[in-house]
Amino acid sequence: KAGVTQTPRYLIKTRGQQVTLSCSPISGHRSVSWYQQTPGQGLQFLFEYFSETQRNKGNFPGRFSGRQFSNSRSEMNVSTLELGDSALYLCASGLSGTYEQYFGPGTRLTVT
Amino acid sequence: GENVEQHPSTLSVQEGDSAVIKCTYSDSASNYFPWYKQELGKRPQLIIDIRSNVGEKKDQRIAVTLNKTAKHFSLHITETQPEDSAVYFCAASRNDGTGGGADGLTFGKGTHLIIQP
Numbered sequence: 001k002a003g004v005t006q007t008p009r010y011l012i013k014t015r016g017q018q019v020t021l022s023c024s025p026i027s028g029h030r031s032v033s034w035y036q037q038t039p040g041q042g043l044q045f046l047f048e049y050f051s052e053t054q055r056n057k058g059n060f061p062g063r064f065s066g067r068q069f070s071n072s073r074s075e076m077n078v079s080t081l082e083l084g085d086s087a088l089y090l091c092a093s094g095l096s097g098t099y100e101q102y103f104g105p106g107t108r109l110t111v112t
Numbered sequence: 113g114e115n116v117e118q119h120p121s122t123l124s125v126q127e128g129d130s131a132v133i134k135c136t137y138s139d140s141a142s143n144y145f146p147w148y149k150q151e152l153g154k155r156p157q158l159i160i161d162i163r164s165n166v167g168e169k170k171d172q173r174i175a176v177t178l179n180k181t182a183k184h185f186s187l188h189i190t191e192t193q194p195e196d197s198a199v200y201f202c203a204a205s206r207n208d209g210t211g212g213g214a215d216g217l218t219f220g221k222g223t224h225l226i227i228q229p
Contacts, residue, residue: 033217043201044219045218090155097209098209099163099207099209101158101217103158106155
């Protein structure tokens, strides 16, 4: 079974622009969570989607948003990019009835 | 919200020796405690986890213990090998068994484990 995939793997954007990242979960997984990883702050929870509904949101500004489609694929959007948004963005998927979450390879976003 | 503290930040051990990484959490409602291993440039990989109704779990050379009263849990790696070198993250969450956390995973800051030959 294929693992979690994320596209693109690398992205360079300029301050003020917006960006959309995509995550395809493991087949059959309906829960998709997004995390930001930086050297200073570590791994931080952004939000989680289950059956197209955002269930939980971490402590990030409204510039960070997401959505989930009926096939469980999820997108994350960051508007008005700031230098501090440079990070590795990871998504993780989970299967109903279980507790485990499995991560994708991440999208490395660099804001210049 | 939940807060997870992880120690040490760096751990260097001789190949063949044991390594122990410790974490504490603050939210008594947390019920799921996974450990992830992240090699340089790669994704975090789930290596073992434990639920709050269990005190200890073992998988070959890796074991995790949980003390709910003290709100701490530990990762034990025995007979360390060079391929164990990586950054290890502990995490905690209030999981509802739907494949995701009730409020996401809260991670510790990570432990860089170095296996000396």
